[in-house]
Amino acid sequence: MLNKKRAVQIVIFGGNGDLTWRKLVPALYNLFIAGALPEKYCIICVDYVAMKEPAFRKKLRDGIDQFSRTGKTKKRDWARFESSIHYLAGDFNNPACFAALGKHLNAQQKTWKQRASRVFYFAVSPRFIETIADGLHTHAIASVANLDRLVIEKPFGTDYQTAHSLNRFLLKRFAEKQLYRIDHYLGKETVQNILAFRFANSVFEPLWNKEHIDHIQISVSETVSIGKRGGYYDGSGAMKDMIQNHLMQLLCVTAMDCPHRYEAETIRDAKLQVLKKIRPFKNSNDLILGQYTAGTLNGVAQQAYRKEDNIKRGSRTETFAALKLFIDNEKWKGVPFFLRTGKCLPRQSSTIIIQFKKSKHPIFSDDITPNQLVISVQPEQEISLLFESKVPGLQMKLKAVEMDFTYKDSYTEPIPEAYEALLLDVMEGDATLFMRADQVEQAWKIMTPLLDAVKSENHKLHFYKAGSWGPQASRELLKPFANNWFSLPDPAIK
Numbered sequence: 001m002l003n004k005k006r007a008v009q010i011v012i013f014g015g016n017g018d019l020t021w022r023k024l025v026p027a028l029y030n031l032f033i034a035g036a037l038p039e040k041y042c043i044i045c046v047d048y049v050a051m052k053e054p055a056f057r058k059k060l061r062d063g064i065d066q067f068s069r070t071g072k073t074k075k076r077d078w079a080r081f082e083s084s085i086h087y088l089a090g091d092f093n094n095p096a097c098f099a100a101l102g103k104h105l106n107a108q109q110k111t112w113k114q115r116a117s118r119v120f121y122f123a124v125s126p127r128f129i130e131t132i133a134d135g136l137h138t139h140a141i142a143s144v145a146n147l148d149r150l151v152i153e154k155p156f157g158t159d160y161q162t163a164h165s166l167n168r169f170l171l172k173r174f175a176e177k178q179l180y181r182i183d184h185y186l187g188k189e190t191v192q193n194i195l196a197f198r199f200a201n202s203v204f205e206p207l208w209n210k211e212h213i214d215h216i217q218i219s220v221s222e223t224v225s226i227g228k229r230g231g232y233y234d235g236s237g238a239m240k241d242m243i244q245n246h247l248m249q250l251l252c253v254t255a256m257d258c259p260h261r262y263e264a265e266t267i268r269d270a271k272l273q274v275l276k277k278i279r280p281f282k283n284s285n286d287l288i289l290g291q292y293t294a295g296t297l298n299g300v301a302q303q304a305y306r307k308e309d310n311i312k313r314g315s316r317t318e319t320f321a322a323l324k325l326f327i328d329n330e331k332w333k334g335v336p337f338f339l340r341t342g343k344c345l346p347r348q349s350s351t352i353i354i355q356f357k358k359s360k361h362p363i364f365s366d367d368i369t370p371n372q373l374v375i376s377v378q379p380e381q382e383i384s385l386l387f388e389s390k391v392p393g394l395q396m397k398l399k400a401v402e403m404d405f406t407y408k409d410s411y412t413e414p415i416p417e418a419y420e421a422l423l424l425d426v427m428e429g430d431a432t433l434f435m436r437a438d439q440v441e442q443a444w445k446i447m448t449p450l451l452d453a454v455k456s457e458n459h460k461l462h463f464y465k466a467g468s469w470g471p472q473a474s475r476e477l478l479k480p481f482a483n484n485w486f487s488l489p490d491p492a493i494k
């Protein structure tokens, strides 16, 4: 629980950037109107561009009005909230920026008559992480290990070596408990619920292993193209942008053993054990890469990836990746985990499919559909179980039916955005949903042979039309376990 009496100073580096505008400030505003922030708080946005505070505040308000899940700001709420927002123009490369920040923070807390807790959010390009961290350290701005926290956005490194060096750099200046490496997928309500679903119910966990599960599919399909993010994306690709972090985290929550306590370190240990047991990647046929070409997405023409802004000519960057992994431990030996993600696919959908084996009781003449558990992370936010049932009538005929749990039918409570949950956790000092140094490094270790395959000119790059479900080869990858990736019925088709 957050101690509301402890004031908090939230400093956002990259305070004039897109993440702050679209996600962080709307999340802080929602925490404010929910009464979840401490009694005393301030938000200091630091960025390079010179800007007057009133114009800056107005820009943030427009962002909330456009992107907040709670809709437009109300005049009175906004008036109270905006008075706590400050803008500080400064160059991260210039020590004067940190001197000014330190002065500002100290002056502010003097009026509060207490040492505030400090959250430093790095909403910046990765090339600034070390400079900013060093500035904070040299100016002793984040020097109270129990109160001061640094939130580092992905990508954390670009391979094992760079992630390891970055960890060493940060750990020379700060304690591990001050470092919050964020992966916003872990803050999603439906992802947090996977642990509750698996470990608070007695019916699923006994079946959650190789004896009963045939295979698992984890898929994050997106309709969006890379749009204006070409500069970043072309050097990254789907493997580094999505698989190394978001899909690996989904894999961990799906495959981990039950920790003995619900507590940051034990949960993170359990996830690390999964990563450590992933079989080193050897077979290049188990990795399918694709790149979108021109097509039509939901009735709108979409240009080819290679024609998007800031993409190198003839770029081989993958916008689609599908792969097969095995976890070599007692629980999962022999069970394939299929991971898939792609841009410009026909539907936005993040799902985890637990495909159970066929019933061992062949007493019915009808062909049996094996049980299937579908965890829909977004946008549907539901869990459904497919099971066989007798069709009413005079004969013993079977048909697979669904049992559904949906958030919208079961709860009236609003669903917070991932960034709301995660920001509050940082203020509370709860690192459960953040990645520890060893976890990030281990995830990169697994990725290295895969990334080598990605870089290799010999690794085939499949082209797929924007608006299609990606390369046919990604469906072949599933065989003989499945013929196709699971797809929720299109809501447009009734």
Ligand code: BG6
Pocket (backbone or CB within 6 Å): 222, 224, 241, 242
């Ligand atoms: C980001 C990736 O981390 O996650 C984007 O950089 C991707 O490329 C996004 O679109 C997906 O997040 P969400 O929450 O929209 O599924």
